[in-house]
Amino acid sequence: MWQLTWMLGLLPDWFWALVLIAGVLAVLASFVLKFIPFVSTYRLPLQVGGILALLVGVYFQGVIANEAKWEARVKELEAKLAVAQEESKQTNTVIQEKIVKQKEFVKGKTEYITRYIDKEIIKKEEIVKYIETCPVPKELIELHNSATEMNRAAEGAKK
Amino acid sequence: MKYGILALAFFLSACSTAVPVKQKWPEAPKELLEKCQALQKADPSKPAITDLLKTVVENYGLYYQCSLKVEGWNEWYTEQKRIFDNSNK
Numbered sequence: 001m002w003q004l005t006w007m008l009g010l011l012p013d014w015f016w017a018l019v020l021i022a023g024v025l026a027v028l029a030s031f032v033l034k035f036i037p038f039v040s041t042y043r044l045p046l047q048v049g050g051i052l053a054l055l056v057g058v059y060f061q062g063v064i065a066n067e068a069k070w071e072a073r074v075k076e077l078e079a080k081l082a083v084a085q086e087e088s089k090q091t092n093t094v095i096q097e098k099i100v101k102q103k104e105f106v107k108g109k110t111e112y113i114t115r116y117i118d119k120e121i122i123k124k125e126e127i128v129k130y131i132e133t134c135p136v137p138k139e140l141i142e143l144h145n146s147a148t149e150m151n152r153a154a155e156g157a158k159k
Numbered sequence: 160m161k162y163g164i165l166a167l168a169f170f171l172s173a174c175s176t177a178v179p180v181k182q183k184w185p186e187a188p189k190e191l192l193e194k195c196q197a198l199q200k201a202d203p204s205k206p207a208i209t210d211l212l213k214t215v216v217e218n219y220g221l222y223y224q225c226s227l228k229v230e231g232w233n234e235w236y237t238e239q240k241r242i243f244d245n246s247n248k
Contacts (some may be wrong), residue, residue, distance in 0.1 A: 075226040084246035088185040096188035101232045103190070103224050110220030114213050122209055135206035144211065148198035148218065158202045 011062050026050030029053025182246065185239055191232055195225035 027050035033039045039046065123128055198221055199216040 005169075018226050074180055080246045081180060081182055084182070084242050088239060091190050091235070091242065095231055095235050096190055097171055097240070099188070099190045099227055102227050106220055106223045106227065110217060113216045117209055117213050117216070121212075129207070131207045131209060135210070136201075136211050138203050138206065141201045141203045141206065141211065144214070145200040145203075151197075158187050159217060 008060065009063060011068065016057055016060035016064065019053050019060060023050050023053030023055075023057050027054060182243065184243070187235060188231070191228055191235060193220050193228070195228065198222075 026046050029036075029039055030046040030050060034043065035043050086117075196217045199214050201211050
């Protein structure tokens with residue numbers, strides 16, 4: 001059905017307005033202008049043809065109005081989507097920049113603390129003494145290292 | 160009768176009210192798509208407390224970098240959902 005409507009919809013809008021007007025005129029003529037010989041001879045075909053033209057004309061006026069309504073809706077949605085896409089892009093940029101900035105800060109702070117340990121902490125006499133006399137037991141280091149692989153254990157648990 | 164129902168179904172198929180406009184879900188920022196780095200292990204050949212401390216500090220740094228990504232994902236999703244919902248109103 002829509003294929004038929006689509007094909008007929010290819011005809012220009014004014015054609016359907018013309019069909020509607022012709023239908024109205026034909027129906028009016030068949031009722032009012034009975035005294036004209038041509039009209040009185042072909043009254044029935046004029047009435048039938050007129051009513052058909054009227055129906056088709058009204059139907060396609062509806063199709064045209066409906067099409068216009070949907071086209072307007074599509075345009076409205078496209079405009080909304082364009083705004084949303086732009087806003088979405090801007091949000092992405094803001095988040096990206098924020099993360100990069102914060103990540104750089106965390107990296108910088110980590111490096112600063114590590115350097116501070118190497119340059120300052122290590123020079124303190126009590127700490128040097130502590131390092132010399134109290135090495136961290138290997139068992140504790142291994143325990144620390146096994147804790148860094150907790151995620152692998154969790155991955156195994158998932159299976 | 161069944162042909163009538165089929166014909167009716169065929170005609171009604173033309174009554175679709177879907178607007179032919181598709182909304183694309185946005186791509187996430189590149190930074191969020193990167194995996195979190197693996198935590199560092201302490202070197203058993205360096206048993207000094209300061210070396211262990213440095214490893215711990217570096218791991219804290221890695222944790223916070225990863226946590227920033229998680230927070231970023233939450234913010235990204237919340238914002239994009241708000242934009243998506245607003246455009247569908």
